[in-house]
Amino acid sequence: MSHLSEEQEKALKILSELKDSQLLSHLNSCVHCGLCAESCMYYLATNDERFVPAVKVALVSSIYQRYCSFTGRSFPQLVNARELDDATQNEMVDLLFGSCTLCGRCTMHCSIGVDITYVTKVGRSMLAAMGLVPATLQSTVNAALQTGNNMAIPTDDFISTISWLEDELRDEVNDPQASIPLNQAGANVLYTLNPREPKFFPLSISAMAKIFYAAKESWTLSTHMYDVTNYAYFSCNFEEAALIAQRLYAEVENLQARRCVLAECGHGSRAFRWEAPNYLQHPFSFDVLTSVELLAEYIRDGRIRLDKEKNREIVTLHDPCNLVREGGIIDEQRYVLSHAATTLIEMTPHGVDNFCCGGGGGQLAMSEYGDRRMKIAELKADQIRRTGASTVVTPCHNCVDQLMQINNKFKLDVNIKTLGEIVADALVLE
Amino acid sequence: MPIMEIEGRVFEVDGDGFLSDPHLWNEDVARLIAQHDGITEMNEKHWAIVKFIRQNWEEKGLAPMIRSICQTTGIKLREIYQLFPLGPARGACRVAGLPKPDGCV
16 A cells, blocks of 8 residues: 555545445445436536546545455455545546536436435545645635635725615615614524625625515624635535534624524525534524525515516526525525516426536636536526526526626626515515 | 637636736736627726726735725716626626636626
8 A cells, every 4th residue: 555645544534434324325326327427517518428427426436445445455456446646636626626516416316316416525525634625715715714704805894885785775765764784683683695795796785685674674794704605615624614604603693693594695505504503513593594585484474565567577597506406495486586576487407406507516716617617507508598588586696606607608698686686676665 | 727818819817717917917908808708898987997906906905895996986886787797806807907806706
């Protein structure tokens, strides 16, 4: 056996020190039927067999065999066991980071239920242990760890932006008492943001502020910790992911909010609502819900009134993978849209089988693979074009950005909105 | 290192088309990148936005907040999105020769 570095030993411990049989079941069960191939956007867009999801599972499995099984240690060639050398590591980075959006579509299509996305994430966590996370992705994680938000926005810039938006809100609703509260203890709702909203795209903040105003909600933002994202979920460094999740957890408790409402952010919802109890090893002491569910609740309970005639253009809906496939939030956004717009034309496929925007899994941050990202985006562009829609709604800021690029590159000439924005456009103020 | 070729000129860029060396930037380069994004002619408003972003980055090492861009240039938010269809980050910051900002942009 060749000499292994300390980092490699740490990576291999992820495979050898198992708490249960979950990983082994998924590593050993693939029957190589190949059905996953046509579920994967990378394979569909390129016909390159390296991108078949089963190949990614086989890669992680081959390392497991080499270091953790008797046959693989003694007769590696019998079980396709592979050394964890430079070539293997480069291939892992290229396949697990560079050609997967963690969209989970392959897992849905697997004939025997192998959780391929989970295996991919285990492989990514090995790379994280070896310091092999692509630099652009790690840079976004570092910004969050060092500054408290993933775009390194200074607090005074954040506060002046919110104050500017508050002035605009007062003009918009013609009420000098309208507000965007900051750091108010004991509010019903602590609302979070994706940092790209205050930095570059604040229309979605204005939209939600207007909706909260109409619903007469008791709500607040925190200036200390408002970032809904957790890019360490993508890098699969679970210690860093836990640090980021803990900050938001602590801030909800600090401000004694009853509910933490997650901004329209697919991975952020996944990383906090569904993963944070695992990262932190304890349950939540407060309610956590996505803003998609909150909007549906406001409509159902009559807390806001909408006039869908205000949105008469043809609308289609892009489902963020982390909300629909991973989180099971499928009907809520459709219920909201049925009240906010007159005509929804669904994409084919949609809902749990929808294609990723192409920018998931950290791809949007990873410039290293920008060409591939825009190559697989052709599938999404075709889907949108076939609906004939002039507006694409998606409850995820990451998807919004990728859709903006798709719109520009493939000349779709559509408007792209968050769910909150189209709801705010349909609001009827009492 | 990927390259971007516009009108016979070749630039080293990252995988998202942002200049690898932001110091190679000048107004001619800005025009070329803008053309690449389908902005055939940079008007006064385009320049006001790009120059402010560039100045902020040179002074503070960061792209400015959209609030500062709006308030300094006097251009309305929605108009900025029309002027730069890829948005302030992938659109205006790229034309201004900045490195790609971190995050969901």
